[in-house]
Amino acid sequence: MTTTQAPVAPAQQNTSTDITVEVVYRGIFQKTLAQRICRGVVLAARKSGHPGTAFARYGDSPERNGVPAKQFAVVAADDTQLEASMARYEPSVVDVTVAVDDTLVKGVESWAWYGRQPIWKPTKADGFVIVTSDKSPDEVLAQTDKAERPYTLAIVPGGASFAGLWVYKDDHTDWRVLGAIAKVAPEWLPLQQVKALVREQTKDETAVASVQFGHDATVFRPVAVGEGTSGHEVLQFEKPGWTTMRPGIVVDARKPGERNPFYKKYGARTQRPVVNFDTCIKCTMCWLDCPDECFEVTPTGHYEVVYEACIGCGICAQVCPVKDCIVMVDELKFDENQDKWQLWQKDRAAYNAWFEQKSGVSAEPKSKAAAAATGGDD
Amino acid sequence: MAVEVKATPTTEVETEQLLTGCEAIAEAIRLADVDVMAAYPIRPYDGVMQAAAKLIANGKMDVEYIVADGEHSQFEIVKHASAVGSRVFVGSSGVGWFYAFEAIAVTAGLRLPVVAICGNRALDDPGAFGTEHNDSLAVRDLGWLLPWAETAQESMDLALMAWRVAEDKRVSLPIAIGLDGAFLTHSQQPVKVPTKAAVDAFLPKYDLGDRLLHPDNPITIAPQVDQDWLMEIRRQNDAAMRKALTVITEAHADFKRIFGRGGDSPFLDEYMTDDAEVVFFGQGTLALPMKVAIRRLRAQGHKVGLVRLKWFRPFPTQEIVKSLTRFKAVGVIDRDYSFGSPFYGGVLYNEVRSALYSQTKRPTVVGFIAGLGGREIEQPMANEIFEKTMAAGRGDLSVGDQCHWIGVRD
Numbered sequence: 001m002t003t004t005q006a007p008v009a010p011a012q013q014n015t016s017t018d019i020t021v022e023v024v025y026r027g028i029f030q031k032t033l034a035q036r037i038c039r040g041v042v043l044a045a046r047k048s049g050h051p052g053t054a055f056a057r058y059g060d061s062p063e064r065n066g067v068p069a070k071q072f073a074v075v076a077a078d079d080t081q082l083e084a085s086m087a088r089y090e091p092s093v094v095d096v097t098v099a100v101d102d103t104l105v106k107g108v109e110s111w112a113w114y115g116r117q118p119i120w121k122p123t124k125a126d127g128f129v130i131v132t133s134d135k136s137p138d139e140v141l142a143q144t145d146k147a148e149r150p151y152t153l154a155i156v157p158g159g160a161s162f163a164g165l166w167v168y169k170d171d172h173t174d175w176r177v178l179g180a181i182a183k184v185a186p187e188w189l190p191l192q193q194v195k196a197l198v199r200e201q202t203k204d205e206t207a208v209a210s211v212q213f214g215h216d217a218t219v220f221r222p223v224a225v226g227e228g229t230s231g232h233e234v235l236q237f238e239k240p241g242w243t244t245m246r247p248g249i250v251v252d253a254r255k256p257g258e259r260n261p262f263y264k265k266y267g268a269r270t271q272r273p274v275v276n277f278d279t280c281i282k283c284t285m286c287w288l289d290c291p292d293e294c295f296e297v298t299p300t301g302h303y304e305v306v307y308e309a310c311i312g313c314g315i316c317a318q319v320c321p322v323k324d325c326i327v328m329v330d331e332l333k334f335d336e337n338q339d340k341w342q343l344w345q346k347d348r349a350a351y352n353a354w355f356e357q358k359s360g361v362s363a364e365p366k367s368k369a370a371a372a373a374t375g376g377d378d
Numbered sequence: 379m380a381v382e383v384k385a386t387p388t389t390e391v392e393t394e395q396l397l398t399g400c401e402a403i404a405e406a407i408r409l410a411d412v413d414v415m416a417a418y419p420i421r422p423y424d425g426v427m428q429a430a431a432k433l434i435a436n437g438k439m440d441v442e443y444i445v446a447d448g449e450h451s452q453f454e455i456v457k458h459a460s461a462v463g464s465r466v467f468v469g470s471s472g473v474g475w476f477y478a479f480e481a482i483a484v485t486a487g488l489r490l491p492v493v494a495i496c497g498n499r500a501l502d503d504p505g506a507f508g509t510e511h512n513d514s515l516a517v518r519d520l521g522w523l524l525p526w527a528e529t530a531q532e533s534m535d536l537a538l539m540a541w542r543v544a545e546d547k548r549v550s551l552p553i554a555i556g557l558d559g560a561f562l563t564h565s566q567q568p569v570k571v572p573t574k575a576a577v578d579a580f581l582p583k584y585d586l587g588d589r590l591l592h593p594d595n596p597i598t599i600a601p602q603v604d605q606d607w608l609m610e611i612r613r614q615n616d617a618a619m620r621k622a623l624t625v626i627t628e629a630h631a632d633f634k635r636i637f638g639r640g641g642d643s644p645f646l647d648e649y650m651t652d653d654a655e656v657v658f659f660g661q662g663t664l665a666l667p668m669k670v671a672i673r674r675l676r677a678q679g680h681k682v683g684l685v686r687l688k689w690f691r692p693f694p695t696q697e698i699v700k701s702l703t704r705f706k707a708v709g710v711i712d713r714d715y716s717f718g719s720p721f722y723g724g725v726l727y728n729e730v731r732s733a734l735y736s737q738t739k740r741p742t743v744v745g746f747i748a749g750l751g752g753r754e755i756e757q758p759m760a761n762e763i764f765e766k767t768m769a770a771g772r773g774d775l776s777v778g779d780q781c782h783w784i785g786v787r788d
Binding site: 059089114239240241242245246247248249250251252253254255256 | 487488489490550588589593596597598599600601603604605606607610611613614617618
């Protein structure tokens with residue numbers, strides 16, 4: 001947002017020429033939700049006479065299940081101001097970032113890899129990061145990259161929603177988020193106009209009430225520089241020029257058995273598998289069926305998860321024949337990506353305590369009879 | 379298929395053989411020690427298939443000869459073979475060339491030195507086997523090197539040049555030699571076939587260096603790059619195409635030294651131009667009837683000559699400017715079309731005009747569309763081309779700055 005005087009006076013006092021909102025979401029499942037929010041921003045601002053545009057990040061298409069993706073809404077004082085935001089893939093600076101799944105605060109990484117980025121990376125100084133979450137602002141902040149600029153974290157009550165997906169019952173997440181955006185940017189989105197838009201579109205007073213609820217229930221948490229976690233890996237790379245690039249579109253590949261140190265997939269993860277090595281029967285099913293080859297064989301013949309490669313798809317937990325041996329756990333309960341077998345090897349009691357605390361299930365090996373019943377052989 | 383190749387006799391000497399353009403190319407495949415060739419029949423390119431198969435059957439050549447299930451696979455096979463370090467040959471014609479177009483386009487992007495011939499043929503429909511250059515010319519913007527041959531001898535010579543230039547690390551681009559259907563592909567002429575030793579002295583071994591796709595050299599070729607990388611990759615192709623001018627010049631000098639052929643310029647073949655006032659300009663076999671016309675016109679006292687273009691890509695702009703600015707008028711003869719282009723001219727016509735644009739002293743350029751579908755260029759047509767070019771040279775605006783169809787029934 002630039003600070004030059006707007007040529008057209010908007011509804012409220014407004015000294016900027018444009019506003020950009022980005023919605024960060026889980027690919028495919030939340031696509032319609034993100035689209036509804038972005039379209040809502042543009043259409044509500046239109047009621048004040050402001051032109052706008054909404055678009056999805058081209059590099060995310062076709063979206064992959066669960067992989068972070070972005071859509072944008074840009075509203076400007078007039079058509080001339082809007083042009084500066086047109087014909088772009090992605091705004092480099094936004095006024096408001098919206099994350100519709102709180103695990104996204106651990107970082108955003110699209111499938112067309114640009115490296116894991118902090119959720120606030122494009123958010124301008126003194127801008128807003130709106131997160132839908134059932135957690136407290138401090139819990140969310142504890143998993144967000146350490147701030148380099150001050151911003152305000154805003155929590156809209158609610159979980160990660162599939163609202164708008166054709167198989168999923170609508171839960172008004174889109175309307176609540178629009179209410180929250182009206183709260184952080186009233187000069188562009190006056191609450192009354194958002195409500196008027198939703199009333200027109202839905203003819204449903206409960207939807208209008210959800211706008212009001214999102215507006216009223218959103219909690220602000222000002223974030224100072226340095227607040228947040230430094231636990232997330234920061235990757236940087238240089239883009240070579242045409243004189244320094246290898247010809248023939250050639251890049252180094254990995255040698256057999258080697259993992260690509262630059263290819264991280266954990267941005268796609270909302271849950272992660274944790275393994276009870278004491279009940280593992282070494283059947284190889286997780287290792288065989290993992291679509292991303294995340295499991296490494298340990299010297300004891302167990303299989304440990306390489307968390308940097310895991311997208312949290314849950315197939316290992318599904319194919320594991322032993323009950324509660326692989327448990328999928330909320331990603332926000334973790335602030336690191338260390339492999340865990342060595343801890344178990346060193347101190348089983350400590351590891352099992354960690355396993356129980358994270359997974360909420362007992363680490364106690366079942367009786368022989370119970371193990372035999374599940375086909376296992378402890 | 380393992381073929382027992384008889385040991386080359388140490389007393390091997392250069393021979394003269396009566397060969398078609400296609401057979402001359404097959405001899406070049408043998409002499410260049412090609413590793414992999416992929417084949418799929420379409421006239422007129424298929425002459426090379428047959429000639430190469432015969433050399434293999436007679437125990438004179440050992441090459442992995444893969445018959446593909448269509449042109450798309452055919453060009454993909456050599457692309458991949460090239461990436462794993464094989465010297466390759468491939469070819470097609472007309473719509474077969476177009477069926478392979480996806481593979482053709484990516485081969486240039488990948489900088490793989492695939493050597494091909496395009497046996498130039500009209501694009502169906504309607505069905506026609508005769509020559510037109512629009513098949514080759516369709517790839518003119520993609521990074522393929524495009525030379526055109528006039529004779530069977532030049533077909534072989536350009537093929538030997540092709541592996542040398544394409545595989546040069548400074549270039550590393552694919553190349554498609556244009557061979558006019560029938561007039562060149564299926565017409566026999568005496569051809570000097572050099573010794574293997576002489577070819578070995580001219581043509582180094584194919585070496586991809588650290589771009590070789592091999593388990594000991596793990597690389598990924600052509601990952602998704604998006605807008606972050608693509609422009610740099612295109613710029614590399616641009617630089618390679620620029621560099622090709624130098625590499626062709628070097629190869630041409632070496633070729634002349636070793637084989638004693640190739641003419642003065644690597645890019646242009648000038649005929650009776652020393653005192654010429656007007657010249658014809660074109661490529662491929664249309665030079666032959668035009669030379670006949672020139673001799674006849676000279677006998678009548680007209681100062682006329684021919685400039686034949688040997689390399690269309692890279693376009694030798696400086697050489698063309700230097701040559702053509704000597705004349706009053708240039709008649710560019712296109713055996714192709716470019717419907718709706720400036721002045722409704724052919725491809726060559728507009729390229730030549732563009733090359734001359736910034737010259738203060740420049741000839742009038744007249745365009746001619748002639749010989750489409752392999753129609754023979756007869757002497758009355760050559761006369762008409764000459765008269766219009768002369769008129770343009772005299773400043774007749776009703777003739778210059780436009781394009782004329784020659785030998786077409788009204």
